Amino acid sequence: MSIGRGDDLDRTVVSGAQAADDRGLRELQGRLLKRQTARTDVAIVGAGFTGLSAAHELSKAGIDFALFEARHRVGGRVESKWNGLGERIDSGGQFLCEDMPELMALVRTRGKTLVETYAKGEFVAQPLTGAKEAERIYHASRSIRDRMNAIAPGDPAIAGLTVAAWLDPQNDPGEAKAAFRSMIEGLWCQALEKLPLWHLIDNDRRITNEVSELQYFVHETMQSLADDLAGDLGDRLRLNAPVRTIGRRPGGVRLASTTGSITARIALIAMPPMMTSKLDFAPPLPAALQKALGVWQSGAVIKIQVRYATAFWRAKGLSGMVMWRDPPALFACDVSKDCGHPALVVFVGGPLALRWRELRDAALRAEVTARLQQALGTGADDFIDFSYRDWTDDRWSGGGYGDLIIDTSATEAEQIILAGAPPVYFASSELSPSFPGYVEGAIVAGRIAAQKILSELNPQ
Numbered sequence: 095m096s097i098g099r100g101d102d103l104d105r106t107v108v109s110g111a112q113a114a115d116d117r118g119l120r121e122l123q124g125r126l127l128k129r130q131t132a133r134t135d136v137a138i139v140g141a142g143f144t145g146l147s148a149a150h151e152l153s154k155a156g157i158d159f160a161l162f163e164a165r166h167r168v169g170g171r172v173e174s175k176w177n178g179l180g181e182r183i184d185s186g187g188q189f190l191c192e193d194m195p196e197l198m199a200l201v202r203t204r205g206k207t208l209v210e211t212y213a214k215g216e217f218v219a220q221p222l223t224g225a226k227e228a229e230r231i232y233h234a235s236r237s238i239r240d241r242m243n244a245i246a247p248g249d250p251a252i253a254g255l256t257v258a259a260w261l262d263p264q265n266d267p268g269e270a271k272a273a274f275r276s277m278i279e280g281l282w283c284q285a286l287e288k289l290p291l292w293h294l295i296d297n298d299r300r301i302t303n304e305v306s307e308l309q310y311f312v313h314e315t316m317q318s319l320a321d322d323l324a325g326d327l328g329d330r331l332r333l334n335a336p337v338r339t340i341g342r343r344p345g346g347v348r349l350a351s352t353t354g355s356i357t358a359r360i361a362l363i364a365m366p367p368m369m370t371s372k373l374d375f376a377p378p379l380p381a382a383l384q385k386a387l388g389v390w391q392s393g394a395v396i397k398i399q400v401r402y403a404t405a406f407w408r409a410k411g412l413s414g415m416v417m418w419r420d421p422p423a424l425f426a427c428d429v430s431k432d433c434g435h436p437a438l439v440v441f442v443g444g445p446l447a448l449r450w451r452e453l454r455d456a457a458l459r460a461e462v463t464a465r466l467q468q469a470l471g472t473g474a475d476d477f478i479d480f481s482y483r484d485w486t487d488d489r490w491s492g493g494g495y496g497d498l499i500i501d502t503s504a505t506e507a508e509q510i511i512l513a514g515a516p517p518v519y520f521a522s523s524e525l526s527p528s529f530p531g532y533v534e535g536a537i538v539a540g541r542i543a544a545q546k547i548l549s550e551l552n553p554q
């Protein structure tokens with residue numbers, strides 16, 4: 095990053111120069127320049143996978159940039175923490191599959207070890223049914239999802255409909271509808287009553303994996319990938335630097351963070367739309383863009399990891415995967431890194447997460463382990479560690495796997511945001527043409543945004 099000078103500082107330095115000797119002047123300039131006057135070509139806000147991916151593209155092209163991150167770490171909704179046993183676990187984004195090419199390539203080039211998610215044995219449905227019945231209900235719920243996705247998002251017949259309003263009159267058995275609700279509220283972390291049908295269809299059509307998205311996880315944690323990417327950026331990455339205001343001025347932008355300000359030719363806001371809508375733009379963004387940013391709401395999820403001394407479920411011929419229809423949006427699966435670390439992950443999504451976040455620690459533990467015991471039998475309450483991360487109302491990412499549009503009429507919102515307000519552009523996983531709400535989507539979104547910026551900086 096090159097260091098330039100801001101307008102106010104130029105004046106201060108010139109008047110000081112009259113009295114100071116050369117050495118004093120250099121010291122004074124040094125102090126003032128350090129404090130306030132950075133200048134770069136591109137300022138990126140947010141070091142989740144979108145911001146990191148954009149930074150890498152710009153770096154490869156030799157572009158000068160600075161990446162501002164509010165937290166003390168990179169990764170955003172990808173995060174790791176230490177459980178009570180001192181083991182590093184993914185408390186945010188974790189899973190990936192062969193059908194996610196960018197993320198798979200990153201895992202390979204960074205030399206990470208993939209763990210195949212254990213899926214041998216029976217999966218359990220709750221309320222409990224026989225294995226055949228569970229399969230039947232699952233397939234019935236999948237066929238509702240396929241039927242939904244066969245509708246064109248722009249079909250005038252579904253204008254104004256939420257997913258709940260569409261589902262209600264469908265001619266499916268009650269348990270299939272309940273399983274569908276649970277699947278959608280679990281995967282999108284939002285109540286069906288709030289989700290516009292066209293938006294869910296449009297979103298779901300971009301999630302194109304044929305193998306399970308739970309196929310693998312990274313032994314070293316997904317967060318370690320973000321750390322590796324950050325390691326390449328040196329002092330162009332600024333942690334603990336939340337950006338508060340973005341001044342839009344002719345020929346560039348001026349960003350003010352708690353650590354100082356910077357001028358840049360272009361700004362890329364690599365944050366979820368809901369968080370972006372909270373930034374202070376001066377002058378304000380065009381009304382249509384403000385409106386487009388304001389129609390999103392973050393999902394809600396609590397991610398829990400329960401560690402056991404033995405994988406008791408495997409001994410019973412169970413995979414450890416549990417799908418609850420009641421309560422909806424509760425899901426568990428095996429995340430044992432190896433035989434020495436038996437563990438289950440439990441996801442609590444959507445309205446259920448909003449209810450359960452009100453529970454105290456002990457009550458949440460009791461609630462979850464009682465349900466695991468109903469599903470997997472004895473052994474479920476005999477855990478050696480119970481760690482959880484509440485992602486509802488997260489201070490910097492909002493929550494959930496992604497933000498979703500909650501205004502049934504906001505069909506243009508995404509395109510308006512993607513067009514940006516040059517020289518300010520926006521990118522995030524939820525705005526990706528593939529895998530919105532996933533790490534893969536974030537990598538793709540960051541790359542596309544960087545390419546747009548490169549073509550603006552170097553017009554052919």
Ligand SMILES: Cc1cc2nc3c(=O)[nH]c(=O)nc-3n(C[C@H](O)[C@H](O)[C@H](O)COP(=O)(O)OP(=O)(O)OC[C@H]3O[C@@H](n4cnc5c(N)ncnc54)[C@H](O)[C@@H]3O)c2cc1C
Pocket residue numbers: 139140141142143144145162163164165168169170171172185186187188189190335336337338364365366369395396397485490491493494495496521522523524530531532533534536
């Ligand atoms: C519990 C959980 C489980 C998930 N599981 C999976 C999974 O298994 N597989 C998968 O592919 N995806 C998963 N996801 C989704 C995936 O993690 C996200 O979709 C993706 O990481 C989003 O990346 P992003 O860069 O677009 O946004 P973010 O990761 O949210 O990055 C935005 C960044 O902007 C920063 N920021 C915010 N405000 C400011 C500011 N004012 N100034 C500076 N910086 C700011 C934030 O701190 C953050 O680092 C999961 C998410 C969660 C929460």
